[in-house]
Amino acid sequence: MFYDRQEQVRLLNQDIVGEHDAILHYLTHAWTVAYQFGPQIEQIAKDEMRHLKWLAHSVVALQGVPDLSTPAVNPRASLEEALESDINAEKTAIAQYREHIATIADRRVRDLLQRIVVDEEDHLRLFLGFQDSQHGKPWGEGNSSESIKDTASKLQVLVSMEYQQVIGYLFSSFIRVHRRSVGMDDEDQAIDEMKHLGWIGQQMAKLGQSPLFGHSISVDEESEMMQYLNVRKWANEGQQQLLPLLDRIIQHERYQMQNIVPDGWTVGKP
Numbered sequence: 001m002f003y004d005r006q007e008q009v010r011l012l013n014q015d016i017v018g019e020h021d022a023i024l025h026y027l028t029h030a031w032t033v034a035y036q037f038g039p040q041i042e043q044i045a046k047d048e049m050r051h052l053k054w055l056a057h058s059v060v061a062l063q064g065v066p067d068l069s070t071p072a073v074n075p076r077a078s079l080e081e082a083l084e085s086d087i088n089a090e091k092t093a094i095a096q097y098r099e100h101i102a103t104i105a106d107r108r109v110r111d112l113l114q115r116i117v118v119d120e121e122d123h124l125r126l127f128l129g130f131q132d133s134q135h136g137k138p139w140g141e142g143n144s145s146e147s148i149k150d151t152a153s154k155l156q157v158l159v160s161m162e163y164q165q166v167i168g169y170l171f172s173s174f175i176r177v178h179r180r181s182v183g184m185d186d187e188d189q190a191i192d193e194m195k196h197l198g199w200i201g202q203q204m205a206k207l208g209q210s211p212l213f214g215h216s217i218s219v220d221e222e223s224e225m226m227q228y229l230n231v232r233k234w235a236n237e238g239q240q241q242l243l244p245l246l247d248r249i250i251q252h253e254r255y256q257m258q259n260i261v262p263d264g265w266t267v268g269k270p
């Protein structure tokens with residue numbers, strides 16, 4: 001049994017990385033090869049996001065720093081492969097949580113891990129059910145024109161930006177002292193950015209493209225807004241079907257810009 005705080009933080013960070021990995025893989029599968037189970041798989045990914053949050057709060061409570069480094073995503077060519085890998089991910093997670101439950105001394109942490117395992121077991125059941133009932137169509141069939149590539153590359157910039165914003169708001173929400181104020185807190189903002197990420201990612205997947213996640217671009221609310229306004233201008237010239245979605249997100253971004261609480265923290269950077 002580990003009573004050492006640092007060792008408990010190390011184990012919880014392993015669990016965080018596992019949840020992060022599951023989230024990115026499940027979303028990618030839901031948007032691409034496993035789109036016929038998209039809404040159900042997205043719900044599972046939401047559970048993993050909540051697990052990640054609880055784990056991160058626990059790490060901070062143990063005076064550690066949550067590890068939000070980006071796991072590599074391996075794209076899957078078929079629904080069968082995606083479901084197989086998701087089933088394995090759940091089995092691995094369950095085994096790892098059980099190992100950590102047997103190892104970690106702090107009862108509150110053990111109880112939390114036990115609570116998470118209850119969800120993972122149900123996820124495993126759901127994925128096995130999808131595997132039983134699958135009737136897959138090839139994904140992305142007939143989509144290969146230049147205009148699709150152009151649209152996809154514009155949407156990819158938005159996906160990267162939203163992903164960066166999600167990580168930034170999450171990091172702030174985990175690290176800084178919680179303050180009650182009127183309007184959204186960092187966690188609510190992170191959830192909004194996750195929704196944006198999902199909406200744009202789905203648009204990309206509809207074009208037969210696989211969204212990529214990455215930390216490489218530096219972004220704040222102002223540059224995010226500028227990028228959306230640019231893409232909106234471009235969409236207005238021939239991709240009008242995207243306008244309602246872009247307008248909805250732009251409204252959210254406007255609210256976020258008004259809602260920033262100046263406190264010395266830069267989004268995504270402690």
Ligand SMILES: [Fe+2]
Binds near residue numbers: 120
């Ligand atoms: Fe999970």
Ligand SMILES: [Fe+2]
Binds near residue numbers: 090120123
């Ligand atoms: Fe799970």
Ligand SMILES: [Fe+2]
Binds near residue numbers: 192193196224253
């Ligand atoms: Fe956003």
Ligand SMILES: [Fe+2]
Binds near residue numbers: 193221224256
């Ligand atoms: Fe934003």
